[in-house]
Amino acid sequence: MTVTVLTHAVLYTGSECINEGYIRFDDKILAVGPMSDYRPQAGDQIKNLRGQIVIPGFIDVHAHGGYGFDAMDGDADQIDKMATNMLEHEGVTTLFATTMTQSVDNIDKAMRGVAAAADRNHVIQGVHLEGPFIAVDFKGAQPEQFIHTPDAKLVEQWDKLSGGRVKLITYAPEKPGSREFEDALINLGIVPSVGHSNATRADLLNSKASHVTHLYNAQREFKHREPGVTGHAMLEPQMYAELIADGFHIVPDMLKLAFRVKGADRIELVTDSMRSKGMPEGESELGGQKVFVKDKQARLADGTLAGSVLMYKDAFKNAINFMGASVADAVKMSSVNQAREFGLEHKGALEVGKDADINVMSPELDLQASYSYGQYHETQA
Template identity: 50%
Template sequence: MSKVFINCHLYTGRREIQTAFIRFSKRVEALGPMTEFQPQLADQIIDLTGKIVVPGFIDVHVHGGYGADSMFSDVDQLVQMTVKMKSEGVTGLLLTTMTQSPEKISKAMRTIRAASEKSPAILGIHLEGPFVAKKFNGAQPVDQIQRVSVKKLARWQQLSGGLVRLVTYAPEVNERRDLEAYCRSQQIRLAVGHSDATYELLQKCRIDHVTHLFNAQRGLHQREPGVVGYAMLSRVPVELICDGYHVVSPVVKIAYRQIGPKRLELVTDAMEAKGMPAGNYQLGGQKVAVGNGRALLANGKLAGSVLKFNQAFKNMIRFTGCSISEAVQMSSANQAEEFQLVGKGFLETGNDADINVFDNQLNLMATYSYGK
């Protein structure tokens, strides 16, 4: 039996259909304007008049949530975290590690690999660090920062079963040529982040992605564009944490106007306290105090976020005035295209039925992953 949503306002990631139907089971079977709808005997029809349907969200930078952490939780805890992330509309993610000892990263690779075999929402791994700059460590533990080692990265990729899809590093403090060659051979994308790199250096590097724009990186200066200037002038995808704390709303609007919806990718950078009560938590073994919507280290630095993706989606629209179509592009489509996630990011016939349903006030009502 297939479900059929009728009379919905559908955003597929490529087009908008104001009065639409979409038929799906595990995958999308048909969609289009209501004028083309022909009911079938086995259809379970659900009238969504006044409701909005968009693709499931893809978070390519998330460390944890709901009490689970990518570095320290066990397989079942990570699987349960991905289930709970459906409550915020996330149907796919790159589970993100952080700067720790090689042994702890190796353990995380094994655990995430095992969790991915139980949870199809885990689409890969984002290795944030340990090859970053001490000057812009952010919440990455300084004493665990390491120089680039292709041997280590190859070991982690082997342990993960080839799940590493993105590596955030600082090119100014690392030998990059061997790293670039290895990542190209493995189809791993290289991101600049936690970096003091100059604009001139970045133009000489292979940079595929910019990690959490404005945070923990050389900023824009009138005599040195830095990482932020590179993000604005390049053609690569750029992450943005749209919680109003990491980046305040006027600066989100600047990023939207200068970079645009075709390159921006909303991320949460969330840690284990997302979806949990205020209190004391940890990130990379460091104590984190969570309250008033923020996660802070003892030194006052932001320690990831407790942002839910559906709130980031709403914030982007509220902060910038962008359209729902553009917000969908920044929440699903761009991520799927960048990482070549087949069947993801778009609601089109044959794609996975990863679907979010919102009311007309953009409150999330339901999320379907593979049609369930």
């Protein structure tokens, strides 16, 4: 395989910044360090980046769709194209294809489609089951008629159909049977995430949820007499929290608050994107419901936010502009934390032996190109 060397770059490895550095890779990272350590080797394809910024590829653990496609369609060809578009337009080098509350048959179909797509497109590294074990009170854009009580047997069925790829489940821990359900998830190696939930702080102190789905959104909010889901996530320092940093789901001041409380080590940027991301504004669809996209917002007919049309490259920049995060902080929130939490041992950092999943950005933090397993992809407009 071709060996590529990116030289004279500003490298954010996930643990340090190298101001004048190089990175050498084929499908894996072979060497990384300051230019003073670089020794050219025969056959190297050298690209002088002249001060451009190099960071680990983005890891999105919560994305339903985009570019006209959706994981719930269960079509392997379309899911494959969806993941490729996320790579080429946004720099997402690792994706958890995300489902939603739907019928058992439809989720079965989605799992089969994701499994077939993931067999040939290794950007797809997992599945996030968002529902159907959620609370009616905070269903958001999830269709109420398909909400289900916690059922570990169904999870086992879906995990098997996906090829063992289910990594994360969003559920409401206040529902009956949740303690046994959580134990079953953990035994399967699946992270339990509180979301679309009306749980109280007391409920959650008895729960094994270690992750919160889209912090602030579709959950019992924090108040002065009841911390709710949001307050619990803020109070528990080891809990990972997703943030949709589009400025609409969460206003910038509240993004800044979450960053100050949680810190860069426990926040994970997600898009929660749906089918109409990357498409013209107008009417779209989510779980059989009409969605209307206008001014970079996707809403149901009643005005409920219905996922997002956020591109991950914009979430990265927004973390810096809205939260006051540094580039190093944003790298943690877009790659390092996800790899750590989900045991993605070959992802999330620019280190020898890791997969060559790399994003190249301008000094202004505009995405220029991505490498997925060392294969070059010029960023599409």
